[in-house]
Amino acid sequence: MSLPLFDRFLAPVDAAAPFDDIALIQAMFDFEAALARAQAAAGMIPAVSAGAIASVCKAELYDLDALAAASTRAGSLAIPLVKELTHTVSLYSAEASAVVHKGSTSQDVQDTAMALCTRRSLDALDAVLARLIASLLDLAEQHADTPMLARTLMQPAQVTSFGLKVLNWTAPLVRCRTRLRDAASRGLALQLGGAIGTQAGLGLHAGAVSRHMADALGLALPASPWHTQRDEWLRVAMEAGVLAGCLGKIGTDLALMAQVEVGELSEPAAPGRGGSSAMPHKRNPVGALVALAVAQRTPHRVAALLGAMGQQHERGLGTWQAELAEWPGLFIGVHASALALADVFAAPDVRPDRMRRNIDALHGLVFAEPAAALLAPALGKAGAHTLLEQLSGDAARDGHPLEGLMLAAVQADPALRKAVDAAAVKRVFDPQVALAAARRQFDERLPALRAA
Amino acid sequence: MSLPLFDRFLAPVDAAAPFDDIALIQAMFDFEAALARAQAAAGMIPAVSAGAIASVCKAELYDLDALAAASTRAGSLAIPLVKELTHTVSLYSAEASAVVHKGSTSQDVQDTAMALCTRRSLDALDAVLARLIASLLDLAEQHADTPMLARTLMQPAQVTSFGLKVLNWTAPLVRCRTRLRDAASRGLALQLGGAIGTQAGLGLHAGAVSRHMADALGLALPASPWHTQRDEWLRVAMEAGVLAGCLGKIGTDLALMAQVEVGELSEPAAPGRGGSSAMPHKRNPVGALVALAVAQRTPHRVAALLGAMGQQHERGLGTWQAELAEWPGLFIGVHASALALADVFAAPDVRPDRMRRNIDALHGLVFAEPAAALLAPALGKAGAHTLLEQLSGDAARDGHPLEGLMLAAVQADPALRKAVDAAAVKRVFDPQVALAAARRQFDERLPALRAA
Amino acid sequence: MSLPLFDRFLAPVDAAAPFDDIALIQAMFDFEAALARAQAAAGMIPAVSAGAIASVCKAELYDLDALAAASTRAGSLAIPLVKELTHTVSLYSAEASAVVHKGSTSQDVQDTAMALCTRRSLDALDAVLARLIASLLDLAEQHADTPMLARTLMQPAQVTSFGLKVLNWTAPLVRCRTRLRDAASRGLALQLGGAIGTQAGLGLHAGAVSRHMADALGLALPASPWHTQRDEWLRVAMEAGVLAGCLGKIGTDLALMAQVEVGELSEPAAPGRGGSSAMPHKRNPVGALVALAVAQRTPHRVAALLGAMGQQHERGLGTWQAELAEWPGLFIGVHASALALADVFAAPDVRPDRMRRNIDALHGLVFAEPAAALLAPALGKAGAHTLLEQLSGDAARDGHPLEGLMLAAVQADPALRKAVDAAAVKRVFDPQVALAAARRQFDERLPALRAA
Amino acid sequence: MSLPLFDRFLAPVDAAAPFDDIALIQAMFDFEAALARAQAAAGMIPAVSAGAIASVCKAELYDLDALAAASTRAGSLAIPLVKELTHTVSLYSAEASAVVHKGSTSQDVQDTAMALCTRRSLDALDAVLARLIASLLDLAEQHADTPMLARTLMQPAQVTSFGLKVLNWTAPLVRCRTRLRDAASRGLALQLGGAIGTQAGLGLHAGAVSRHMADALGLALPASPWHTQRDEWLRVAMEAGVLAGCLGKIGTDLALMAQVEVGELSEPAAPGRGGSSAMPHKRNPVGALVALAVAQRTPHRVAALLGAMGQQHERGLGTWQAELAEWPGLFIGVHASALALADVFAAPDVRPDRMRRNIDALHGLVFAEPAAALLAPALGKAGAHTLLEQLSGDAARDGHPLEGLMLAAVQADPALRKAVDAAAVKRVFDPQVALAAARRQFDERLPALRAA
Numbered sequence A, B, C, D: 001m002s003l004p005l006f007d008r009f010l011a012p013v014d015a016a017a018p019f020d021d022i023a024l025i026q027a028m029f030d031f032e033a034a035l036a037r038a039q040a041a042a043g044m045i046p047a048v049s050a051g052a053i054a055s056v057c058k059a060e061l062y063d064l065d066a067l068a069a070a071s072t073r074a075g076s077l078a079i080p081l082v083k084e085l086t087h088t089v090s091l092y093s094a095e096a097s098a099v100v101h102k103g104s105t106s107q108d109v110q111d112t113a114m115a116l117c118t119r120r121s122l123d124a125l126d127a128v129l130a131r132l133i134a135s136l137l138d139l140a141e142q143h144a145d146t147p148m149l150a151r152t153l154m155q156p157a158q159v160t161s162f163g164l165k166v167l168n169w170t171a172p173l174v175r176c177r178t179r180l181r182d183a184a185s186r187g188l189a190l191q192l193g194g195a196i197g198t199q200a201g202l203g204l205h206a207g208a209v210s211r212h213m214a215d216a217l218g219l220a221l222p223a224s225p226w227h228t229q230r231d232e233w234l235r236v237a238m239e240a241g242v243l244a245g246c247l248g249k250i251g252t253d254l255a256l257m258a259q260v261e262v263g264e265l266s267e268p269a270a271p272g273r274g275g276s277s278a279m280p281h282k283r284n285p286v287g288a289l290v291a292l293a294v295a296q297r298t299p300h301r302v303a304a305l306l307g308a309m310g311q312q313h314e315r316g317l318g319t320w321q322a323e324l325a326e327w328p329g330l331f332i333g334v335h336a337s338a339l340a341l342a343d344v345f346a347a348p349d350v351r352p353d354r355m356r357r358n359i360d361a362l363h364g365l366v367f368a369e370p371a372a373a374l375l376a377p378a379l380g381k382a383g384a385h386t387l388l389e390q391l392s393g394d395a396a397r398d399g400h401p402l403e404g405l406m407l408a409a410v411q412a413d414p415a416l417r418k419a420v421d422a423a424a425v426k427r428v429f430d431p432q433v434a435l436a437a438a439r440r441q442f443d444e445r446l447p448a449l450r451a452a
Helices: A013-019 A019-043 A048-053 A064-074 A077-092 A106-142 A162-187 A199-215 A231-257 A286-307 A319-346 A352-360 A365-398 A401-414 A415-419 A422-429 A436-451 B014-021 B020-039 B046-054 B064-074 B079-088 B106-142 B160-186 B199-218 B232-255 B286-307 B318-346 B352-360 B363-396 B404-410 B416-418 B422-428 B437-449 C012-018 C021-041 C046-054 C066-073 C079-091 C106-142 C162-187 C200-217 C231-257 C286-307 C318-346 C353-362 C365-398 C402-411 C416-418 C420-430 C435-451 D014-017 D021-041 D049-053 D066-074 D077-092 D106-142 D164-185 D200-217 D229-259 D286-307 D319-346 D351-361 D365-398 D404-413 D414-419 D422-428 D436-451
Strands: A147-152 A155-161 B147-152 B155-163 C147-152 C155-161 D149-154 D156-161
Touching: A013 A019, A013 A106, A013 A319, A013 B046, A019 A048, A019 A064, A019 A077, A019 A106, A019 A199, A019 B199, A019 C353, A019 D286, A048 A077, A064 A077, A064 D149, A077 A106, A077 B318, A106 A162, A106 A231, A106 A319, A106 A436, A147 A162, A147 A352, A155 A162, A155 A365, A155 A436, A162 A231, A162 A436, A162 B232, A199 B437, A199 D049, A231 A319, A231 B106, A231 B160, A231 B232, A231 C286, A286 A319, A286 B232, A286 B286, A286 C286, A286 D286, A286 D319, A365 A401, A365 A415, A365 A422, A401 A415, A401 A422, A401 C046, A436 B199, B014 B106, B014 B318, B020 B046, B020 B064, B020 B079, B020 B106, B020 B199, B046 B079, B079 B106, B079 D049, B106 B160, B106 B232, B106 B318, B106 B437, B147 B160, B147 B352, B155 B160, B155 B363, B155 B437, B160 B232, B160 B437, B160 C420, B232 B286, B232 B318, B286 B318, B286 C286, B286 D286, B318 C286, B363 B404, B363 B416, B404 B422, C012 C021, C012 C106, C021 C046, C021 C066, C021 C079, C021 C106, C021 C200, C046 C079, C066 C079, C079 C106, C106 C162, C106 C231, C106 C318, C106 C435, C147 C162, C155 C162, C155 C365, C155 C435, C155 D365, C162 C231, C162 C435, C200 D436, C231 C286, C231 C318, C231 D164, C231 D229, C231 D286, C286 C318, C286 D229, C286 D286, C365 C402, C365 C416, C365 C420, C402 C416, C402 C420, C435 D200, D014 D021, D014 D106, D014 D319, D021 D049, D021 D077, D021 D106, D049 D077, D066 D077, D077 D106, D106 D164, D106 D229, D106 D319, D106 D436, D149 D164, D149 D365, D156 D164, D156 D365, D156 D436, D164 D229, D164 D436, D229 D286, D229 D319, D286 D319, D365 D404, D365 D414, D365 D422, D404 D414, D404 D422
Parallel strands: none
Antiparallel strands: A147 A155, B147 B155, C147 C155, D149 D156
């Protein structure tokens, strides 16, 4: 694993592996093999040469540490790699060694390799997202009628359902999956421009070779080389950034709900997971931890990538190299975040009792608004509001349920008594009734999310 | 103009106006008017009430500074605005005043208003981009056969055409226009969720009211309220960020080419434009200045927006407010950048003579690679390379043209003399021949860009 | 107020005023007046000319909007300002008008003006911090013995005191005040370099004029002009960034403690402050809101400023202009954050009862670690730990106090009964006893903080 | 090397080594050893136990990959490390194993270890800076009288000396060294707070143990544990950020001067360094590349660290972990940047001839301002300016030297001929004369920089 210690702490092997040194270097060899084969297919080089080249395009044949060390000096990773590859091919065929890397340039190799690794990373991420979404939709359905507090500005507002809350978490993930695929289908593209992006070294074969390579490598065929035109490439990063934000939003809510004082939702308990031997009550929200840490770091990576877009002329100085170095961490991070939440929601510990208790603890105050609406026909909007304000103040101060205070007030006023039905008052204060609107929205939206 | 002094310095009025205080506040009133009309259309409130409300939804009727001052205290801008609106409506109709803002919440007003202002900003930006793209495509066509140095890592590499360079600048802008429109068509959406996003206050009319409002305001109808699900909204910002990067790339190249020592491309001269009274030779690249400054600032705004995605529960504390404050500057900036470059490329000062002189000053060294290829059949790849390396060293040291040195070397060696044609050598060193590959790419790509 | 609407919403007038358009432009005039006077004092220009210049260096004499509009075109704000000033002076004295702005350059004016405005902003901020620190130290002393839960990873850990928590909030603010003053004493410096930073236009008077101006304007005298050497200047911004982070940390804790389910600390109630007419229980933490929003935005401004440091050659293109535009918002933000928290802690609503209740609700589990330590001599470290783990599991599952379970276990085991004193068990579970360590630290640290 | 491939490409081994996995883990063991020894010295534990613990605090005894793998699951790196250490100690002494890590917490270990590694990184960086500064000061002295163009907004302005330009690069580095040391002397501090930062587990020995440890480890003794008060720690990062900016400014100028068309300064030529076998004229500025890439990335790391300051309560969730992961890259980057430039300036290729040629190519236009000043006494300020503007226009258009045009104009006008001395005109256009002001500043500032 070629990830620094404290990055590893946030990212499990599955998330980091697609960008591991060996994976990246193999992807560079995959480029060289595909280039040779495509040129053979186009008649540019003999098929036997292509075969000789491709047969040694295997990372395990080379000393990766030596390659990495040479790269610092050369100002490029592809230069030592191509040199070693050429040397190795020459051991078998001088003719083949003369056409290694033909018509290509360092950036072609490295950009394409990065696209290949990103492709694998996103494929794996997509599967994780599918799993997470499925868990969340199941969870949402189970709790479509579980009332809980909706909170605005971190204060209780009114009553919603846990099911709708979960649906709200899920919908962006469904969108992210689609948008990420779209962006990847355009942005993860073959790079093949040659020294200055004109494909001069490929002559009239440029089109055929490009198409063949893109097909073989499973990458998009770009409208043109994109050495210093990074927009489609960056859009893939932007989508990863948005996804990290969506996962971070879930992590935020999860961390807040998992507070012992709130206690509505906890991460699964498992041996060695977020525990503390000394404090058995402690179940640290380590899934939320990862989602939050990634959401914290990701915007800065996105900004670093955007900031590197001003790549000078036909190949950037400093900008492109900064971009390459920033790129993997972004995808490793968002992958780790999705994995962490998928683990959490594979077996979440939901506590409808605590959700209900948190509503009840507010003495009915969260129903003050519909309560006022109930009285408005009789008292006018302003009058109803004034009365409820006064009753709510009493309830908050003394801890009496607002429902009782309101019933008493209705009874005490003959006009109100006539106009307002006690059963209607009861309904106003019933959490199950209160979540009708949430249920309506839930039912309307679920099918589309299930279908996606 | 409600933009701080040094922001104004970077942004002309056209760019800032869509988000001016008055524009934002009018957009909030537009929301309230559209809400009332939609509720009337749905039969929720009397048409006459809707009329009464809509008739006073005009920013010029209110004291904007007082509204802004009250907002700090209230923790929301919509609260004082709705209060003032209700009061004003009540002067005409008590009944109508009772249904002002019905079923809606502060965030509904502010998010929708911001979407409306962004809509106007993007419409204007689209027109600027269209103008810039048209200028660039014309410029590209004029210079499809103008040879110039391609530069990698800020050093001369080989020969390309200025036309292809301009085409490379243009293609991302064409893509950005499309993608920005796509993102806006989804992300600039009506916000109408009510207190906690359940549309409880709209009851069964929620769907009809939402559709009516979205239509009337020219905004997308979202799958659901998006109080704390900001992904589609953020995607619009991401696209603006990518566009700023693409424009910044042009600004970078422009600033580099406009250096007096390079002198290949300058900004138009105009009275009072980037001049210096003391130094008449000075033509400061003020268009590039704006594009670069915006490209410098934009990634940080994008990051700030992404960083605010972790909005807690059903309405964020600090996060949403930070997002709102960061939002306009992003769009004002990218708009200003596009305007600045549109001005530059309305009348760019292109110097093909300097482009040619910069090629010639390299004594043919940029042709060393094809020159070696020409000799390779006779000398082998390695032998040809060694010879060219030696000749290039001589050329670089003594300032002799490599072409002459190579011709002499060919003449001096009987085998070479026989194998290598002098005319072929001449072609290798001809910049016009060298840009054949650039021309091929140019011809292939131009039609699609023209069509877009 | 020249701040966009949604920035104003986060920043009260006091925070924004030092960088208001009029303040910035007046500061530019202050530079010109000080320059003229210093040159007169040095004998470079006649005193009467200096007087004539200084007498019209008053922002209210000029059309600020026209100046701002001209700046976009000129690529500089100082150019139109100096032009207007020269014209105005010439109405009184042709001789004086010939020496306006003598030996200076646009960047001299704008950088110095920004330093002056920052000076005023920081002076005001310092007073706010003094007030906030005083409130916090008082609060800390009042609660030096108030037990509350310490929380790690957002889960209850052990018992600390609210006083120590407040002290922990305060200490960084005390440091920030000192460091900010230090950084400002070096970084808020006169800029006077002339066209290319060599002070060529001041000749041998350069030293004397610089000293005189720095004195008169209350700015540091820098070791040299700093047109493109921004390190000392940036350090002031870095400190503001750190302060925003320290205030944001307080805002985070405040928002968490103010959650109704936690209920340990609320913002002061005041008419129109963070309220909701419909929900009288709602007291939105609007102070925390501002501190959090600023903490969210500030890192990105700091990054933008750092990113602009690569200013080219002797004056930057795009970089310097981006820096100027980013600068004020950073200081306005941190100022607003400090003001918001100073308001909160002028009258915080502390609830020791809820702090205690939150401890008690954990059934003594937070004392499991010292409880195990008490049994370790008798059972060995491992044995004690195993027993406590088991008892804690029982307590967590059944809601029985761990203290009782442990007493029972001690009683049930003759060996333990002999070794462990019941009073000692009681002490282990006493929150007041538990905060002894917190108290020790509190007493050691308070004097230094009071003294600062 | 535990750095991802493309990070390694930017950072040589020297820069990355202080934060390598093995270094970090050894630093964690150093903490545990120092803790045990300090507790023995304070009489808290037997000296023999401390010895037993310290004797196995050697990273090479443990399976580092297993530790890293366990950390992801445990949500902490220290937990598996302490577990393994305790187990290993227990093989020798049960008594000693009972006091491993006594009174400490995971964050104590990890923060202190990071401080230790940062200490080593900064010591190495300081030596590199000393070397770079020495090279730059020598270079500056050699070129104190070498005239070159000063450039503002990337356009030629007037004449300065290369020596002063180099001095301007150097002064911030001298300041950075001092400030970085200051910040490190406070911010690289022992972390020893125990579970919740109260040092409860150390009882009355807390002070003695802390002092002893800080001394032994060569770290600052903080005023208090700083688990969630990161200001002093962050200030070290801020200084690294500022330094990266200062180095990036040099990289910017270097890259611009190394352009072939400018050709004033190139990086040293060395086999395998920034070369291109095909293009022998190509000497890629790989030192500038690194400095620019680091300057591009660093602001975002700084922002990520600032953004993580809002650490919740007594230990952060997500925030602290994000900070730890971001931290090393910042220091590795700035270290790599300093190394890259130290290499460049060990043997820079300075071309005074090209500097002079670039001045001469402007036909004297850069002297238009002093030329106008020379004529002003005779023609008035406005008249002189108008004449020069006209002459400059002619010079720019026709490529005639302004000096000749001015001499002709003086000769042609009897009044001017009388007032203006030809020798004075000559002096105005003499680059050596023009750099007098630069020389004055140079002489004033050099001694202090040499002394530092």
